[in-house]
Amino acid sequence: MAKHALLSASSAERWLNCTPSARLTEKIPDTSSPYAAEGTLAHSIGELQLQLALKKITKRQFNSELKKIKENDMYYEGMLDEVEDYTNYVLEQYNEAVSKSKDAVIFLEEKLDYSTYVPEGFGTGDCIIIAAEELEIIDLKFGKGVEVSPINNSQLKMYALGAYDKYGFIYGIERIKITIAQVRLNNISSWAISADELLEWAENELKGKAQLAFKGGGDMVPGPWCAFCRVRQTCRARAEMNIETYENYNQDPRLLSIEEISEILGQADDIAKWAKELKDYALDEALKGTKYPGWKLVEGRSNRVIDDPDALVVVLTKEGYEEEKLYKPKALEGITNLEKLVGKKKFNELAAGLISKPPGKPTLVTLDDKRPELDSAEEDFF
Template identity: 25%
Template sequence: MAEKAHAVLSASGSAIWLNCTKSGELSALPDAPPRKDSVFAAEGTAAHELAETCLRDGKNADLFLNLDFNGFSVSREMADGVQIFVDHCRALTSGSAYHAIETVVSLQALWEVEGKTCPTDLYGTADFIAYTGDTLHVVDLKYGVGIIVEAVNNTQLRYYGLGALLHLAHEGFTLPNFVCLTIVQPRAHGAGGPVREWTIPTIDLLLWADTDIIPTVEAILSGNTAYKTGKHCRWCPIAGRCPELRKDAMQIAKTQFDDVTATPPDPGLIPLDELGAILAQAELISGWVAQVRAAVSHAIDTGKTVNGWKLVPKRATRKWSDDQGVLEKLSQTFGSNSVGEFCTEPKPLSPAQMEKALKSHGHTLAEVGLDAAITAESSGTTLVPDEDTRSAAPTGPQHAFENADL
């Protein structure tokens, strides 16, 4: 898999720089903390590499079980998740006039149509695009599980959609009437399931370029920038050193507490309407605090001193260095027939994994009588803002009694 292309004003960072034009200046400072790839990002890269291999080679993901991609062994969960993306893309490929996998798309032609030169690199890598009928499809794989990514008004997808339109024009195609922007997030379904789509008229996407992309890019490069805090700050790599976010956080703290050194008030004594407002503000502060912690950790890790703080090793977790050697020692001590007592007991595959395994043998869950053995229960609830697209869970005393084991 070719390395993914990223620009300074990238598609993945568009939600930040389209809102806060000052963010690019902080990122360019010589002592700015570098963006570190987390283990989750590395796992996402592995899933993308697997997906690209499947699409290019015409193979299913389960053929790569236990093989290594970007340092990760392909698990059944990864294979099943990636296959959802692969199946969706293959369905679009059938009958398409054009399709492309892992394609670098650029926005530079937005300036060239007016005889100008694009003032900076503006490009990104679209996971999959397909031109079918009167619609251009842009599909993005998200392998993350913690946060549901929606397709509606997603600036990263719109950036890719614009680039894909310009790519089609360069290839000599007539522009489609519509652009369908799709998120495939197999491990975070949301209200719309793992595949979420947003279709918009092509003209609306081109107008967005005129009203948002072009003027914002030119403002940033001319130095006509300003800070703006909001939900996008959560993803900003330099939020920990942002003066505007720091000012907002201190102002919020002063608003809620007369004495910032005092013990915070008991939430049970605060009106519910106020609690909702406090929680919305706390989301902003918690993201900032996380970035401050990251900035301090980076400073200490690079040899600097921060008064009152230090880095210490995380708690070590014991594990076997040689599983087979352990089994042999147990067998010598207790006999081979007793080794099972010290091992994890085998258990059936999950329903999704079982369905896949049975399919390879020409059977379904129903045919072997397993469909009735499946239950689907939520492990609990999670608190989210009202704009989240998932339906609210039933709550209150009546719900509690309905589910009580009396």
């Protein structure tokens, strides 16, 4: 099993904001999700495609490795097309780099050490391109839940530190470009920072917090970074933050003001998510034998199921019921599943003119959301 850094770059947003969390979660098993496994497979495809394009492997080697990848349960047909958006971007950037400098270089799945600033810190950069005093870190993100921004991205800045420490002096790097390729959200975006600014951040902010986190010190600070924390269900600071939201408004006047409603709306999703995670955690622990005062484990409600559909059809048709009326009409798979089956690019070609996107249902979001504001007149919606 691969070794993981205590202060990993991927969890940097969490331990930089909540320094005790690294040690608190250290001995709790990290249950890998199917999304993580899918992402790992996508990275393997991306590396393989680039190795072939860069002539680091033969077509025969490519086909042999691709065959193994296709045998993975997480593989689906459209995955190749989706990852290709990342590999095409990488090749475009590399070709541009070569046009700027004959000494341009590219590294794939590069092992990076940033322990100068983070105790025992190391990781792997998906792609590094260096040319004309600029180093670009390109990171493939296969998730499609939340859009990831490259701006001040702690994970990628730490990888950039490792890359700069390894190649900065050799190539005289003065500028760092950080790129996120979140292919399934059509999000390929970049952000740049000078090498001096990166080193200043590392020395004045990263280093001190990393040392504190490594010792397990500091205050518990809940926030968006709690999402993947392995003690998020039982964290007292997070519980107090969510419960306090209601306590603060238990006062006269007896009706909430617009400002108070606005503040609660900002916390509502977090409160609901925290409550569900707490319930799920308590149920798992109860199944293991934990007793919670005032609560008991019982069998939940269930729906009836047909154990042998074919046998039931035989019985009913013998009684004179028409077989066609015993089955549901055929239903077409959803667009996402059809794209996986056919391949995203080919599906878009074949389905051209046959798919539309109706207006979405109005929803309240914060002002930093990228979508344009709608007219709030009720008759516009109904």
